[in-house]
Amino acid sequence: MNISLMVNGEQVEADVLPRTHLVDFLREQLGLTGTHLGCEHGVCGACTLRLDGVIVRGCLVLAVQADGGVVETIEGLSDSGEIADLQAAFIARNALQCGFCTPAMLIAAQDLLQHGGVPSREAIREHLSGNYCRCTGYQAIVDAVETTAQAREASR
Amino acid sequence: MPAWLDGAACLPTSDGNEKGERRVKAAAFDYVRASSVADAWALLARHGAGAKLLAGGQSLLPALNLRLSAPDILIDISRIEALRGVTVSPHSVRIGALTRHADLLASPEIAAHAPLLCRAVAEVAHPAIRSRGTIGGSLANADPAAELPACTLALDARLHVEGPGGARVIASRDFFTGLFETALHPNEILVAIEIDRQPASVCGFAELARRSGDYAIVGLAAHGAIAAGVWTELRLGYFSVGTRATLATHAAGVLTGGGTLLEAAAALEHDLQPHDDLQASSATRQHLARVLLRRVVAEMESAA
Structure with a gap:
């Protein structure tokens, strides 16, 4: 099936099988391997990306469903500089170890930070509760998100 | 899970x-x-x-x-725009079947006229799932562990379905017929959920899950009305307690009949036949159902 969509600001035309989910399409047909696949049934959150401005589980959206849509992956968010401060805070706080969950963790955190203000640590934990990290643990990740929120609020 | x-x-x-x-x-x-x-x-x-x-x-x-x-x-069917959105009329609120969980959470109309749904949807999975999942999808799927079927029972909602043979309205208490089974005919589509506006009502919600966003081990969605300290109306919609969302009519009857919370909790054994699974035994679920009843009813009584 032919689909046409915007991926990280570039118009893409492609032929996909209906059963191909969005992340397989991005990774295998477009070579965008920053979006990761963990469980592939919506539990781990490693495949989190933005579709039409909101975060989704990339493994729970078919590529054909994204036809006509606007997809933003970690590659796009990194290149645009939108989350450069958040990425720097992750490094400063040691908020990643193996890095497998990190792209999705950054995108989910940015989804919360976009609302503005400084969310409580409980609110940060709740917003990231669908993203599993199996090595660093969550304290440093919450630290990095909180630090970024405070810095953004201070520079307003 | x-x-x-x-x-x-x-x-x-x-x-x-x-x-x-x-x-x-x-x-x-x-x-x-x-x-x-x-x-x-x-x-x-x-x-x-x-x-x-x-x-x-x-x-x-x-x-x-x-x-x-x-x-x-x-x-x-996800691009049928006519099936998405919330409409408020003088007596009821109509929610299009393709209205997403995130839409419900952000809707001032839902917050004002069906706050139980706001409470429940906040517990449905995570933001990246609430951005896609729909109320109609959840109801038609009829997962016994899902929050929204129990909410429609508590709210006594009417489910509007349409098929080639015409339209009909199914009461929520008649809709969920078994494990992932509903009263929908194979060629029918759930198009909207309608809830009466009940200005003097009070709602309560609680679920027990191992982690935030997980399916509940046991959950309770409740809706009712209290006048002069007496329950005049109460519906208790339990989920994750068997093959389908279940109204605890005996327990609710005890409370509307002037009985105590302890007596209502004891009556739950006539309402629920919880299942065993890896998370909890039937007896544990029955116990947790009583715990939730005490918590939710106490919360509603203090809010009324």
Whole structure:
């Protein structure tokens, strides 16, 4: 099936099988391997990306469903500089170890930070509760998100 | 995680790729997009039992990836805009079946006229799933562990369905007929949920889950009214306590009859036949159902 969509600001035309989910399409047909696949049934959150401005589980959206849509992956968010401060805070706080969950963790955190203000640590934990990290643990990740929120609020 | 996913990941349902790695991939299917409800009926009629409707896909896609479901064709109804949105009339609130969980959370009309749904939807999975999942999809899927079927029971909602033979309205208490089973006929589509506006009402909600966003071990959605310290109306919708969302009519009857909370909790054994699974035994669920009743009713009484 032919689909046409915007991926990280570039118009893409492609032929996909209906059963191909969005992340397989991005990774295998477009070579965008920053979006990761963990469980592939919506539990781990490693495949989190933005579709039409909101975060989704990339493994729970078919590529054909994204036809006509606007997809933003970690590659796009990194290149645009939108989350450069958040990425720097992750490094400063040691908020990643193996890095497998990190792209999705950054995108989910940015989804919360976009609302503005400084969310409580409980609110940060709740917003990231669908993203599993199996090595660093969550304290440093919450630290990095909180630090970024405070810095953004201070520079307003 | 619902009972039907327990252990599913170890079933031999995955494809191996060229490197021999085992992965979780859906079997092949065709895909077609419906442009209207009538178009969806025509597609259902043409493709028969091998067809499955796709709304938000947040329960269907996991089932496909795990090959617990293998339809011949998906009929994508998610772009039928007429089925999305909240409309408030003088006596009721109508929610289009394709209204997403995130839409409900953000809706001032829902906050004002059906706050129980706000409470419940905040506990449904996570933001990246609430952005796609729909109320109609959740109800038609009829997962016994899902929050929204129990909410429709507590709210005494009316479910509007349409098929080629015409439209009909099904009371929520008649809609959920069994494990993932509803009163929908094969060619019918759930189009809207209607809830009466009940200005003097009070609602309560609680669920117990191991982690935030997980399916509940036991949950309770409650709605009622109190006048001069007496329950005049009360509906207790339990979920994750058996094969389907269940109204605890005996326990509610004790309270509206002037009985104590302790007596109501004891009456729950006549209402619920909870299942056993890896998370909790039937007896534990029955105990937790009593715990939730005490918490939720106390909260509602103090709010009234």
